[in-house]
Amino acid sequence: MAEARRIDGKAAAARIIENVTAETAALTAKTGTVPGLAVVIVGEDPASQVYVGSKAKTATACGFKSIKHELPAETSEATLLKVVRDLNEDAEVHGILVQLPLPEHVDEAKVIQTIDPDKDVDGFHLINVGRLSTGDTAAAFVPCTPAGSMLLIREVLGDDLSGKNAVVVGRSNIVGKPMAQLLLAANATVTIAHSRTKDLPGVCRGADILVAAVGRPEMLTGDYVKDGAVVIDVGINRIEAPEKGLKEDGTPKTKLVGDVNYEEAARKAAAITPVPGGVGPMTIAMLMANTLRSACRSAGIEAPKF
Numbered sequence: 158m159a160e161a162r163r164i165d166g167k168a169a170a171a172r173i174i175e176n177v178t179a180e181t182a183a184l185t186a187k188t189g190t191v192p193g194l195a196v197v198i199v200g201e202d203p204a205s206q207v208y209v210g211s212k213a214k215t216a217t218a219c220g221f222k223s224i225k226h227e228l229p230a231e232t233s234e235a236t237l238l239k240v241v242r243d244l245n246e247d248a249e250v251h252g253i254l255v256q257l258p259l260p261e262h263v264d265e266a267k268v269i270q271t272i273d274p275d276k277d278v279d280g281f282h283l284i285n286v287g288r289l290s291t292g293d294t295a296a297a298f299v300p301c302t303p304a305g306s307m308l309l310i311r312e313v314l315g316d317d318l319s320g321k322n323a324v325v326v327g328r329s330n331i332v333g334k335p336m337a338q339l340l341l342a343a344n345a346t347v348t349i350a351h352s353r354t355k356d357l358p359g360v361c362r363g364a365d366i367l368v369a370a371v372g373r374p375e376m377l378t379g380d381y382v383k384d385g386a387v388v389i390d391v392g393i394n395r396i397e398a399p400e401k402g403l404k405e406d407g408t409p410k411t412k413l414v415g416d417v418n419y420e421e422a423a424r425k426a427a428a429i430t431p432v433p434g435g436v437g438p439m440t441i442a443m444l445m446a447n448t449l450r451s452a453c454r455s456a457g458i459e460a461p462k463f
């Protein structure tokens with residue numbers, strides 16, 4: 158097979174953000190509403206800091222009000238719940254994102270279920286999970302990473318995935334399961350694979366659409382990919398890259414890789430997302446789209462579609 162098409166998530170995300178920015182200006186001019194996004198981060202994990210910083214920067218560029226709560230790692234569950242409840246009550250806040258994972262001593266589920274479902278722009282609250290799994294994609298906030306992945310799939314295959322076999326590797330609540338729901342809603346025939354799956358390469362080779370959300374650097378080699386498949390690599394893994402030399406502290410420099418071995422998979426796939434520059438930027442773009450939608454709802458006007 159010829160080399161696969163490289164699906165440019167960075168460019169697709171930039172188009173969405175341009176749209177969100179224009180629609181935000183229109184909303185604000187018409188109703189005075191400024192979409193507000195609150196991001197809450199607990200602890201000093203450097204990777205989380207980078208994502209949160211980039212979310213805040215993009216929100217501001219869209220014309221949103223961006224609110225950042227940085228809490229120390231030892232923050233109690235009660236304090237965090239109070240922060241969330243206050244944001245629920247704040248009329249200037251339309252979207253609340255609590256960066257995951259949370260420290261061990263905090264009950265993650267409890268925090269997520271405390272977020273007002275109408276401000277749950279991550280789509281992790283049970284109400285939104287239920288809406289998505291009953292097929293009410295119009296009312297649900299759809300989790301950003303699967304929603305962004307779906308838009309990239311649609312760029313290549315169109316809206317209707319009838320007759321396509323989709324395999325999602327990974328069954329987490331934040332990526333794998335909602336991804337499978339979206340593919341099912343688009344009429345694909347969906348298999349969810351995970352660490353207990355027998356003959357994972359064989360299962361994956363049955364996929365016309367292969368979504369990798371595993372968290373293991375470059376685990377899916379060429380052997381997992383069917384000729385002509387569309388491959389979506391959700392994985393974000395930072396690994397050592399000795400070929401890039403050493404950092405100032407003498408440790409090797411690092412690089413980002415996905416869950417798919419890009420070089421090998423690209424020799425078989427029809428289209429494939431790179432890491433970085435694939436699903437990651439789409440996640441942030443969809444967060445902005447969800448926040449705008451929430452603000453439109455609260456202003457009582459119809460939200461634009463993406």
Ligand SMILES: NC(=O)C1=CN([C@@H]2O[C@H](COP(=O)(O)OP(=O)(O)OC[C@H]3O[C@@H](n4cnc5c(N)ncnc54)[C@H](OP(=O)(O)O)[C@@H]3O)[C@@H](O)[C@H]2O)C=CC1
Binds near residue numbers: 327352416436440
């Ligand atoms: N691009 C983006 O915006 C985002 C990227 N990510 C990235 O996506 C990846 C997945 O994230 P997330 O869903 O949160 O991760 P989780 O760790 O929650 O889930 C990983 C899943 O992969 C499965 N798995 C692990 N090892 C294997 C294996 N050897 N064979 C088959 N299946 C395996 C696990 O199976 P089991 O359930 O049996 O344990 C589990 O279902 C990570 O790299 C993460 O960094 C995450 C969020 C956003």
Ligand SMILES: Nc1nc(=O)c2c([nH]1)NC[C@@H]1CN(c3ccc(C(=O)N[C@@H](CCC(=O)O)C(=O)O)cc3)C=[N+]21
Binds near residue numbers: 207254256393413432
């Ligand atoms: N409540 C919550 N919601 C999330 O959506 C959420 C979360 N918690 N916890 C962590 C994961 C991870 N995540 C990413 C978002 C953007 C990129 C991204 O933009 N990546 C760039 C590269 C960035 C870099 O260079 O480090 C890219 O792939 O091109 C990656 C990962 C959102 N997450």
